[in-house]
Amino acid sequence: MTVFSIIEKMLFVVSCILNIYIPYIVIKRFLGFRIKPQYVIITMLITGNIPFLIVKELNIESVYQWIPTTVYIFVLSLIFCKGTCLKKLIVTIIYNCFNELIQYITVTVIYISDYIVILNSPVQTQQIRDIVNYLFLITSQLIYILILNFILKNYCIDNGIKDFKYMLFFVVPNVFIVVLLSEYFNFYYKNSNVVDISLFNNLKMMGLACMALICAVLTVTILDKLIKENALRQKEALLAHQFNIQARHYKDLQIQFKNTRAFKHDINNHLICIKNLIANGDIKSTEQYIKKITESFEKLNLKVNTGNPFADAVISEKYNISIDKNIDFKCNVKMLNGIKMDPFDLCVILGNALDNAIEACEKITDESIKKYIHITSTFNKSFMVFEIKNSMQGYIHKNHMSTDKEDDINHGLGLLNIQSIADKYFGTTYIENSENMFELSIMLQVL
Incomplete structure (x- = not known):
């Protein structure tokens, strides 16, 4: 050779x-x-x-x-x-x-x-x-x-x-x-x-x-x-939207602060009225007066207070939308100081997840199914986990999720955007689905 x-x-x-x-x-x-x-x-x-x-x-x-x-x-x-x-x-x-x-x-x-x-x-x-x-x-x-x-x-x-x-x-x-x-x-x-x-x-x-x-x-x-x-x-549009909801959120905070000061200013007068009603033996009027004061006080409580202004703004907006649509909304989210997460990414995750939950609740036509959205957060070592649970009608397999909106190119990317950001923070997403219930867990390494 x-x-x-x-x-x-x-x-x-x-x-x-x-x-x-x-x-x-x-x-x-x-x-x-x-x-x-x-x-x-x-x-x-x-x-x-x-x-x-x-x-x-x-x-x-x-x-x-x-x-x-x-x-x-x-x-x-x-x-x-x-x-x-x-x-x-x-x-x-x-x-x-x-x-x-x-x-x-x-x-x-x-x-x-x-x-x-x-x-x-x-x-x-x-x-x-x-x-x-x-x-x-x-x-x-x-x-x-x-x-x-x-x-x-x-x-x-x-x-x-x-x-x-x-x-x-x-x-x-x-x-x-x-x-x-x-x-x-x-x-x-x-x-x-x-x-x-x-x-x-x-x-x-x-x-x-x-x-x-x-x-x-x-x-x-x-x-x-x-x-x-x-x-x-898309990022500019989301930032503009985020700016608007934050502006509304801060405006609501100012109104709440003003109402709180007014309530504190009037508290002595309320106590005098209650004292006089009790002294006169008018128990029924006393109960009604206390009930009104309690309702006024509950309105002063912050519905969303996570410790993060960006999360507060997004969740507050979705809370107000849910209440308007007769959806029971509960939030138990606490954010630690010093988390290493871009506010833009945080808004994308919370916005997309809650939008999907609201959309699922809106589609419920069976009156026996309660409409609800519950969002919680937990910390495990360096990871933060968001859990968004909502009611829905029927059952949907996690491998066959899609949108029925006409603009499916844009609206079908909600979960993909969430997964993309989870990947960015070395995390993952997990979906659990049962009859009339959908739960999305998002794990992110932020500490």
Whole structure:
């Protein structure tokens, strides 16, 4: 065995490893695995050549060889990965778009390598050509990995996958570009009666493929900007809403403070009246007078006093909404000083959780079911746990939760937003559901 043969086989092995590693990191980084990664790797090592064998056995033309690969990656993601079928399909399309663009850059070098000729040595010529082809194939695979890592590190395209309209912005133009390249390739490389294959056409094909790859990366940057701008708009809207409810909350506090001072000012007069009623033996009037004073005093008590002004503002607003809708609302939330939590995140969690609870209570049509919302908090070491329990009509499985609102793109993200923030604080969410009762527990590491 010659040195050239050894080098060729080594390069072949490296190329095969990279060919498995690339789809592995794509589905891992975008989707995540439901099982241990080593099982996925073993499966890919065993089944990785299936698309190639299908292409070989069915003699599929090169412009359509992406189809078996697409099906293989999609089936792999269905079996081993997390996420919805739509998200898995989009990730598969993303992978194949970039993969096809890299392939069209690589295939031109295979034709260009035909210009390498070693005089009087056809065997060495072929070996050198094979080595050059493998070297460029490996180079293109490494470029693919670098591009992928660059995108995942610097851009939030993964967040955009959750929103279908943003992913259409990436998928549609890039699929269209790949289809055009396929037709161009088919015209120049398959229809030899029209145009002879030349070095110029190879270089032109490579240039077009490189430009298409650059366009795909630019699409990602634009998509990232749109996603971030949308997130910023949502945050600004939430902050504005939070400012408004805090302003109302502080206004209510001022009114309560004013009423408390007035009550304290009048307390001596009330006591004199009670004393005179008792002295006159008018027990019934005394009881009625004391009842009125008690009711007035209860109105002065703060309904929500968590120790955190942001939590107070949000829960107070939801308390008032619940009372207006005849929903029994009980709050036993105490916040410790010095918790390491962004007020924005706290408002998102409490707002979404209580909005969902209010919505569930509103849907109750059975008068025998009491409408209630109970929110409590506990601390366990460095973790804070919110528990929001509410009544509902019927039973809903936690794996089949959705919204029946028309704007389901926006309104269906409540629990996803809560889970996202829980992940940010190294916590989790837990849902318990029984007949006519729903309970959401949110654990956050804040100390």
